[in-house]
Amino acid sequence: MPKHPRKSGKDLKIRHNVFDEFTNRTIYKLITGGYIEGLESPLFIGKESNVFTAHAKGHDLRIVKIYRLESCDFNRMYDYIKADPRYTNIRKRRRNIVFAWVQREYRNLMIAREHGILVPLPYAFMNNVLVLECISSGDHIAPKLKDALPRNPGQFFTKVVEGMRKLHKAGLVHADLSPFNILNRDEQPVFIDFSQATEYDTHGGEAYLQRDIRNVCAFFRPLEVDADEAKVRKLITGP
Ligand SMILES: Nc1ncnc2c1ncn2[C@@H]1O[C@H](COP(=O)(O)OP(=O)(O)O)[C@@H](O)[C@H]1O
Numbered sequence: 587m588p589k590h591p592r593k594s595g596k597d598l599k600i601r602h603n604v605f606d607e608f609t610n611r612t613i614y615k616l617i618t619g620g621y622i623e624g625l626e627s628p629l630f631i632g633k634e635s636n637v638f639t640a641h642a643k644g645h646d647l648r649i650v651k652i653y654r655l656e657s658c659d660f661n662r663m664y665d666y667i668k669a670d671p672r673y674t675n676i677r678k679r680r681r682n683i684v685f686a687w688v689q690r691e692y693r694n695l696m697i698a699r700e701h702g703i704l705v706p707l708p709y710a711f712m713n714n715v716l717v718l719e720c721i722s723s724g725d726h727i728a729p730k731l732k733d734a735l736p737r738n739p740g741q742f743f744t745k746v747v748e749g750m751r752k753l754h755k756a757g758l759v760h761a762d763l764s765p766f767n768i769l770n771r772d773e774q775p776v777f778i779d780f781s782q783a784t785e786y787d788t789h790g791g792e793a794y795l796q797r798d799i800r801n802v803c804a805f806f807r808p809l810e811v812d813a814d815e816a817k818v819r820k821l822i823t824g825p
C-alpha cells in the first residue's frame with residue numbers, strides 16, 4: 587500500500603447522501619473539477635434546495651446550493667423563467683427548467699457583481715447544482731438581516747436602497763428581496779438568492795420591483811427609518 591494513496595472517486599465522500607444518482611454524479615464532477623472538496627455541514631433546507639457549506643482547495647469556504655430534482659415546483663419555475671426575455675424559447679421539460687433556473691441564478695449573480703452590487707461570487711453551475719462564495723466574516727457565516735438587526739438601521743437601509751438602484755441600472759429586479767435574502771456581513775448588506783431575479787423589462791418586472799420595495803420598507807419602518815415606498819422607488823428608478 588502506498589503511504590499516501592491517491593483518493594479514488596469512491597473515497598471522495600459525498601456526505602449526506604440524500605440525493606439521486608444523477609445529482610451525486612454532478613456533485614462528484616464538481617469535486618473532481620476542483621470547485622469543492624466535498625459537502626460539509628447542511629446549512630439550510632429549503633422547499634426546493636439544500637444548501638451546504640464546502641471547502642475548496644485554497645481553503646476558502648463555499649456554498650453549494652443543490653436543487654432537489656424531485657421537489658422542484660417546476661410549473662412555477664417555468665412560469666417565471668419563460669417570462670424572462672433571455673429564456674422565452676425554453677421547452678417545458680422538468681430537468682431543462684431546473685437546469686436553466688440554476689444557470690440563470692449564476693448569470694444574475696455575475697451581472698450583479700459586474701455592476702458593483704455586493705453578492706456572493708458564483709464559481710460554477712452544473713445541472714441542478716450551484717457553487718458560490720460563502721458570505722462570512724472571519725469564521726462566522728453572515729446571518730440573515732432578519733436575524734441580525736443592523737446597529738445603524740438608517741445607514742444600512744441606505745446601502746440596501748443603493749444596491750437596489752444598482753441592480754435596476756443593471757436591468758435586473760431581484761423579485762424576492764426581503765430580510766431573508768439579505769445577509770448582514772459586518773453591517774454591509776449582501777444580497778443573495780437570485781434564482782427568481784429577472785430582467786426588469788419583463789412582463790411583471792415593475793410589480794416585482796414594487797414588491798421588493800414594499801418588503802424592504804416594511805422591515806425598516808419599525809426601526810424608525812424613513813422608509814417611504816414612493817421616495818425609495820424614485821431613488822431606485824430615477825436618473
Ligand atoms: N452565499 C451565501 N453565504 C452565506 N450564506 C448563504 C449563502 N447562500 C445561501 N446562504 C444561506 O442559505 C439560506 C438559503 O439560501 P437561499 O439562496 O436563500 O435559498 P432559498 O431559495 O431556499 O431561499 C440563506 O437564507 C442563507 O442563510
Ligand SMILES: [Mg+2]
Nearest residue numbers: 766767778779
Ligand atoms: Mg432565500
